[in-house]
Amino acid sequence: MEKFIIKGNAPLHGEITVSGAKNAAVAIIPATILAKGRCVIENVPDISDVAILLEILEHLGAKTHRLERNTLEIDTSAVDCNEVPYEFARAMRASYYFLGALLGRCFEANVSMPGGCNFGVRPIDQHLKGFTALGAEVVVDGGMIRASSNRLVGSHIHFDVVSVGATVNVMMAAVRAHGITIMENVAKEPHIVDLANFLNSMGADVRGAGTDVIKIHGVDLLRPSSYSIIPDQIEAGTYMALAAACGGNLLIKNVIPKHLESITDKLVAAGAEVAEYDDSIRVAGSPVINRVNVKTMPHPGFPTDMQPQITALLCRAGGTSIVTEGVWEGGRFKYIDELKRMGANISVDGKMAVIEGVPRLTGARVRATDLRAGAALVIAGLCAEGVTEIENIEFIERGYECIVEKLRGVGADIQKVLVPDAEAVRPAQ
Numbered sequence: 157m158e159k160f161i162i163k164g165n166a167p168l169h170g171e172i173t174v175s176g177a178k179n180a181a182v183a184i185i186p187a188t189i190l191a192k193g194r195c196v197i198e199n200v201p202d203i204s205d206v207a208i209l210l211e212i213l214e215h216l217g218a219k220t221h222r223l224e225r226n227t228l229e230i231d232t233s234a235v236d237c238n239e240v241p242y243e244f245a246r247a248m249r250a251s252y253y254f255l256g257a258l259l260g261r262c263f264e265a266n267v268s269m270p271g272g273c274n275f276g277v278r279p280i281d282q283h284l285k286g287f288t289a290l291g292a293e294v295v296v297d298g299g300m301i302r303a304s305s306n307r308l309v310g311s312h313i314h315f316d317v318v319s320v321g322a323t324v325n326v327m328m329a330a331v332r333a334h335g336i337t338i339m340e341n342v343a344k345e346p347h348i349v350d351l352a353n354f355l356n357s358m359g360a361d362v363r364g365a366g367t368d369v370i371k372i373h374g375v376d377l378l379r380p381s382s383y384s385i386i387p388d389q390i391e392a393g394t395y396m397a398l399a400a401a402c403g404g405n406l407l408i409k410n411v412i413p414k415h416l417e418s419i420t421d422k423l424v425a426a427g428a429e430v431a432e433y434d435d436s437i438r439v440a441g442s443p444v445i446n447r448v449n450v451k452t453m454p455h456p457g458f459p460t461d462m463q464p465q466i467t468a469l470l471c472r473a474g475g476t477s478i479v480t481e482g483v484w485e486g487g488r489f490k491y492i493d494e495l496k497r498m499g500a501n502i503s504v505d506g507k508m509a510v511i512e513g514v515p516r517l518t519g520a521r522v523r524a525t526d527l528r529a530g531a532a533l534v535i536a537g538l539c540a541e542g543v544t545e546i547e548n549i550e551f552i553e554r555g556y557e558c559i560v561e562k563l564r565g566v567g568a569d570i571q572k573v574l575v576p577d578a579e580a581v582r583p584a585q
């Protein structure tokens with residue numbers, strides 16, 4: 157087990173380059189099996205979630221090869237298995253994208269219930285509703301989701317809630333269904349659009365991605381293609397929040413500024429200066445952080461995956477800020493207790509965190525309770541006085557490529573060290 161040791165308060169200046177989007181990569185990699193043959197995917201983040209997906213692909217019979225650190229060659233010609241067992245699925249959420257992908261490839265999928273960050277209940281009823289509407293028989297049995305069909309047929313599906321996962325999963329099955337599928341009340345996140353663009357590059361006919369309604373004309377055959385994944389909105393947003401929190405000045409490269417608008421808006425309200433360029437963004441933090449209220453919403457609202465990071469910034473704001481979780485029922489606030497160990501003054505009331513700004517945070521021993529919670533602790537540690545030790549960093553490494561190297565490159569004093577067994581805290585629940 158490893159941990160981060162951070163000495164806070166170092167001035168952060170320079171350039172940081174954002175990697176490919178985790179949540180696009182984890183959809184596009186399973187989608188490669190919809191075609192038989194060799195896909196080349198560029199700008200793939202080198203993170204543990206991707207490594208697990210590649211293991212799953214190999215288990216299914218695909219051959220995967222890293223042409224370069226961020227370029228993958230995936231040959232799906234020999235995929236001959238439709239089962240993703242528990243040992244692969246338990247570590248991550250997106251393992252369940254093999255349901256839609258396998259249904260689309262061979263009309264049968266047996267995939268273990270997924271893991272991923274635990275913010276309380278993460279239902280999959282909308283995924284199953286979509287597969288059923290396409291004519292699949294779906295059974296959940298002994299921890300496995302089993303979906304099969306002699307023939308998928310296009311359908312009109314109105315989702316009860318806006319779900320990224322259900323939109324991705326059902327889109328992947330629908331591209332191979334006979335006839336037209338209309339999906340209403342779908343997610344509009346940048347990774348939805350990226351997946352649709354990838355599917356279209358393989359010969360699918362998906363229209364409307366990025367709006368509330370997606371229309372798909374099913375096709376009999378998809379062909380392999382080469383594709384480059386979009387930059388990671390949340391990684392970019394995390395480094396933007398870091399610059400704002402630490403009074404740093406960072407040029408964040410390889411971004412799509414349009415994807416960052418809701419984040420930019422709140423950072424400017426908090427007092428940061430933000431300058432947008434074609435594919436980079438500069439954030440200069442102010443010594444005085446203003447109080448700001450934030451409510452997370454599906455895209456184009458403020459992303460829930462930035463909720464912990466903006467909370468870390470607001471810990472030192474002048475006055476009271478309210479952060480409301482508008483996506484996840486459970487509130488996603490497990491990390492608040494860790495921030496409080498660092499001197500933050502936050503109370504949680506249902507889906508609301510009330511943050512009374514404090515003049516300073518102090519280093520402490522804390523643990524990441526999930527991926528973005530871990531990112532928030534890195535931000536807090538980098539602007540705290542003294543030394544912060546963050547344990548359970550495997551959560552952070554699910555989604556941030558080379559975070560230590562990138563942060564050291566802009567002046568942060570952060571290192572990754574081994575935790576002696578005797579010192580390790582129990583893992584997050």
Ligand SMILES: CC(=O)N[C@H]1[C@@H](OP(=O)(O)OP(=O)(O)OC[C@H]2O[C@@H](n3ccc(=O)[nH]c3=O)[C@H](O)[C@@H]2O)O[C@H](CO)[C@@H](O)[C@@H]1O
Nearest residue numbers: 179250278279280281282283317318319320321483484485
């Ligand atoms: C791999 C990936 O892309 N993960 C992201 C994805 O997760 P994920 O795809 O799991 O999140 P969803 O968009 O599905 O969830 C949104 C809301 O819908 C509810 N819901 C979802 C599915 C369902 O069948 N029934 C249902 O009620 C959930 O409980 C939640 O309240 O989108 C979330 C919301 O932007 C992000 O926090 C995650 O980082």
Ligand SMILES: C=C(OP(=O)(O)O)C(=O)O
Nearest residue numbers: 249250272273461527528
């Ligand atoms: C929650 C996240 O991911 P996942 O859905 O894969 O757990 C995230 O990216 O913040």
